[in-house]
Amino acid sequence: ETGVTQSPTHLIKTRGQQVTLRCSSQSGHNTVSWYQQALGQGPQFIFQYYREEENGRGNFPPRFSGLQFPNYSSELNVNALELDDSALYLCASSGPGHKSYEQYFGPGTRLTVT
Amino acid sequence: AQSVTQPDIHITVSEGASLELRCNYSYGATPYLFWYVQSPGQGLQLLLKYFSGDTLVQGIKGFEAEFKRSQSSFNLRKPSVHWSDAAEYFCAVGGAEYGNKLVFGAGTILRVKS
Numbered sequence: 254e255t256g257v258t259q260s261p262t263h264l265i266k267t268r269g270q271q272v273t274l275r276c277s278s279q280s281g282h283n284t285v286s287w288y289q290q291a292l293g294q295g296p297q298f299i300f301q302y303y304r305e306e307e308n309g310r311g312n313f314p315p316r317f318s319g320l321q322f323p324n325y326s327s328e329l330n331v332n333a334l335e336l337d338d339s340a341l342y343l344c345a346s347s348g349p350g351h352k353s354y355e356q357y358f359g360p361g362t363r364l365t366v367t
Numbered sequence: 368a369q370s371v372t373q374p375d376i377h378i379t380v381s382e383g384a385s386l387e388l389r390c391n392y393s394y395g396a397t398p399y400l401f402w403y404v405q406s407p408g409q410g411l412q413l414l415l416k417y418f419s420g421d422t423l424v425q426g427i428k429g430f431e432a433e434f435k436r437s438q439s440s441f442n443l444r445k446p447s448v449h450w451s452d453a454a455e456y457f458c459a460v461g462g463a464e465y466g467n468k469l470v471f472g473a474g475t476i477l478r479v480k481s
Contacts, residue, residue, distance in 0.1 A: 257410075286468065295371075295457055295471030296411070309467030343410055345469075351418065354399045354461035356469060358410040 255280050257346050257359035265365045266334050274329045274362045276344030284308070284353045285327040287319060290341040290361070302327055303353070331364075339366045371460050373472035380448050381480050388443040388475050390458030398462040400441040401469065402432055405455045414456075417441065428452070453479045 258277045266272050278285050284303045288296035298311035302321035316332040325346070331338055341363050345356035372391045380386050392398060399418050403411040415426025422434040432443045441458060455476050459469040 259410075295459075295473050296469075298468035298470070301467045311468060341408075345411075351399065353467060354469060355401075355413070355416055357413060358403070360410040363408070 257344060257357055259342075259344050259359040259362050261362060262360070263363045263365075265367065268334055268336060268366055270334050271330065271332045272334060272364060274331075274342050274344075274364070276327045276329070276346075276359060278325045278327070278344075278346030279357050282346035282348055282357070283325050284347045284349065285321055285325065286345045286347070286356055287327070287329050288343040288345065289313075289338075290343055291337075292340070296343055299329065301353075334366045336366050339364060371458055371470050371472040373456075373458055373475050375475045376473070377476045377478065379478040379480060382450050383447050386443075386445045386448045386452070386477070388456050388458075388477070390441045390443070390472060391439050392441070392458075392460045392470075393439065394460060394462060395464055396462065397436065398460045398464075400432070400434060401459040401461070402426065402430070402441075402443045403457045403459060403471075404428075405457065405474075407454075411457065414443070448477075448479055450479045450481060453477055 260275045286301040287299040290296040300310040301308045305321045318330045321327045341361045343361045345358045347353045347356045402414040455474045457474045458472040461469045
């Protein structure tokens with residue numbers, strides 16, 4: 254069974270640029286959630302995708318957007334990067350129903366904005 | 368407000384000693400409860416979960432947790448800590464009142480001294 258994978262591992266961008274992060278879900282999982290983890294904090298929910306539709310969103314501005322593809326993989330896009338966007342971005346996959354809360358995380362993408 | 372509290376930012380225990388990490392949450396109904404572990408620069412690994420039923424749940428790596436509804440707590444325990452348990456531990460809560468997301472505590476950093 255393949256776990257959740259994310260790419261790239263690390264990324265350095267300049268303020269104002271745009272970035273795309275990618276996530277492949279665990280085999281058998283159809284739901285993907287994205288979290289932002291700033292240094293020294295717990296993960297904060299960005300949004301969730303189910304059946305290629307956004308299925309819940311946290312307190313993040315519209316410049317954070319996402320996609321889910323028919324194979325359940327997902328992208329997180331962030332436009333007009335700000336210094337505060339520097340963080341570890343975590344993708345988690347899960348199954349349907351209440352199992353959507355049983356989330357399995359990938360290794361994360363470390364984004365640094367300079 | 369929905370919240371998860373991990374009162375201890377840091378805990379240091381001797382190798383072989385017992386461990387208890389505290390977690391309290393605010394939630395109207397019975398939530399879904401989780402503990403995750405994160406090594407430096409890594410993603411989160413699911414240690415154990417509670418959905419319903421027996422309030423004492425067993426997880427991986429010899430960890431267990433007990434759900435106490437009257438105290439709104441879900442404390443993590445291990446009878447004998449190993450040096451490899453040094454990491455950061457996050458309690459997380461999910462359920463209908465939280466929408467589709469997991470809400471995480473701020474984490475507890477565990478140090479193990481030999």
